[in-house]
Amino acid sequence: MAALSPRMMAGAGLLAATLAAQPAAARTDISPYIEVQQVLSFDLSNDDALGDDVVTYTSVAAGLDAAISTRRIEVGASYxxxxxxxxxxSIADDDIHSGLVRANVAVTRGLSLEAGALAARARAEIGGDGLGSLTGDNPNSTQVYTIYAGPTLSTHAGPLEIGAGYRASYTHVEDNNVINTNPAQAPVDYVDHSTYHQATASVGISPGEMLPFGWIVSGGYEREDAAQLDQRYEGYYGRVDVTVPVTPTLALVGGVGYEQIEISQRDVLLDAGGNPVLDNNGRFQGDPNSPRLLAYDVDEIIWDVGLLWRPSARLELSARVGHRYDTTIYNGYLTYQTSPNSSLQAAVYNEISSFGRQTANTLSGLPTDFTIGRNGFGQFNGCAFADDGSGCFDTGFQSLNAANFRSRGGSIAWSGGRGPWSYGVGAGYQNRRYLAPATGANFSLDGVEDEAFTLQANVGHQLSPVSSLDGNLYASWFNSGIPGEADVFSSGGSATYSMSFYNGLSAQASAGLFANDVDGEDTEWLGTVLLGLSYGF
Known part of the structure; x- marks a missing residue:
């Protein structure tokens, strides 16, 4: 891939158009840079670690960090x-794209246009190596791109609060030929690309406006079309929610409604032995003569009850329990401004999702003012931190299975800084139970469960006006429910010393140690050293 793909050209165009739209007098912080680095990676698990297993390459990079905040435009970017x-x-030439863009433009009063783009790396083969440092030659990683955009309306008609929104998103996973290469494992399908549409509308009244309680009527429609096997997700819902204040800081909340969800796909194209016919990239192919097969179909009354506690402007807690997806669900969130310069966010979720929808929703849930975590080698580590909403992608990036799934889990992120110190910690857990129809294939993911847990931590210290020291730690566990598939644990850390000289020139030295443990195999240890020069414009 010697040039930007059409997806990233669209993301770059979005960023360029948004930057160009700002007034000349706007308060901005735009920091483009170029870098030249020399990287040395060596396998510490090999007896001859400084022999054939040494990988060295030169890295030439260009990037941009931007934060824009005006009366009508807000942009955050790190690419x-x-x-x-x-x-x-020792290593093939390669291109790596990583980063986030989030933008919000106020078109008129109450109407805004928001958009975002993501470029990152994900694990390819389920039982293969973890992502590690993303340096050197990691054949078990592949590039992921997501972009979304849409308008949001928030207005009033007397005491009525009216809201509406629409988002269209596109997610693409690049080809990776290592998938489905293990003859001892049954082949499973992997994500290619999908389009996702969301439309929502609501009307309601806040407590105390006309009645002692508040109410809101809302509805929504979602549809995702995935390339793999002509997969389709379609969902409708409508509901009424009420908020009943009990004290000035505590309210009881509850809602009831109706929901219909249907997930379907084509059958798998099989060979004479009943095995899936794979394309050149290891993915399944659909049978053009197949009728649509149901993977999931629910049509039911949904409800939930809970509480909302807001003892101060710094702390908010919501917790609910109810019935949805034909089972009992638990949802909740916590936001806490622990100090003027630090915040804590936590969430528990329960939903029907897919790789594409989950990635797009995490991206759209981020604010425009964020800081992304990068390890000492410049690679995005999967988490974005902000005072008013953080998010991590890395838990979902542990598996690229194309099937929809019942997703249950939680996440927590803490970030901030004080004086010369800055820090961010993010952790997430996800359990996926896959939803797939009965097909002619010898193996189905239906009912299979996997689990992923990830942890990221960053800390930085400004040693002097011209020097800084930064550290990064990570760990990830992935337990596959596929019979015979290996579980994977990977961990590592890096440290980086940076020094600025003059006129935007700076130098960097990084060192890292990383471990990858696949069940049934010896633990692999990788050491990496980087020396580089950077010039900021």
């Missing part, structure tokens, strides 16, 4: 493009 040039035959 990096890296070209890796291998020495000899």
């Amino acid at each position: 990096r493009y890296e070209r890796r040039i291998g020495w000899g035959d």
Whole structure:
């Protein structure tokens, strides 16, 4: 991939158009940069660690960090493009895109347009290596792109509060030929690309406006069309919610409604032995003569009850229990401004999702003012931190199965800074129970459960006006429910020392140690050293 793909060109165009739209007098912080780095990675698990298992390459990178806040425009961006040039035959030349863009433009009073883009790396083969440091030659990683945009309306008609929104998103996973290459494992399907549409509308009245309680009537429609097997998700819902204040800081909340969800796809194209016919990229192919097969179909009354506690402007807690997806569900969130310079967010969720919808919803849930975590080698580590909403993608990036799934889990993120210190910690857990129809294939993901847990931590210290020291730690566990598939644990850390010289020139030295443990195999240890120069414009 020697050039930007059409998806990233669209994301770059979004960023360029938004930057160009700002007034000349706007308060902005735009920091483009270029870098040249020399990277050395060596396998510490090998007896001859400084011999054949040494990988060295030159990295040439260009990036942009931007934060824009005006009366009508808000933009947050952190994007990096890296070209890796291998020495000899130790590593193939490669391109790496990583980063986030989030933008919000106030079109008129009450009407805004928001958009976002994501570029990151995800694990490809389920039982393969973890992502590790994302340096060197990691054949079990592939590029993920997501972009979304849509308008949001928030207005009033007397005491009535009226809201509406629409979002369209597109998610693409690049080809990766390592998938479905293990003959001892039954093949499973992997994500290719999907489009996702969401439309919502609501009308309601706040407590105390006309009645002692508040109410809201809302409805929504979702549809995702995935390339793999012509997969389709379609959902409708409508509900009424009430909020009953009990004290000035505590309210009881509850709602009831109706929901219909249907997930369907084509059958798998099989060979004479009943095995899926794979394309050149290891993905399944659909049978063009197949009728649509149901993977999930629910048509039911939904409800939930709970509480909302807001003892101060700094703390808010919501917790609910109810019935949805034909089972009992639990949802909740906590936001706490722990100090003027730090915040804590936590959430528990229960939903029907897919790789594409989950990635797009995490992206759209981020604010425009964020800081993304990068390890000492410049790679996005999967988490974005902000005072008013953080999010991590890395739990979902542990598996690229194309099937929809029942997703249950939670996340927590704490970030902030004080004086010369800055920090961010994020952790997430996810349990997926896959939803798939009965097909002619020898193996189905239906009912299979996997689990993923991830942890990210970053800390930085400004040693002097011209020097800083930063550290990064991560750990991830992935337990596959596929019979015979290996569980994977990976962890590591890095440290980076940076020094600025003059006129935007700076130097960087990084060192990292990473471990990858696949069940049934010896633990692999990788050491990486980086020396580089950067110039900021």
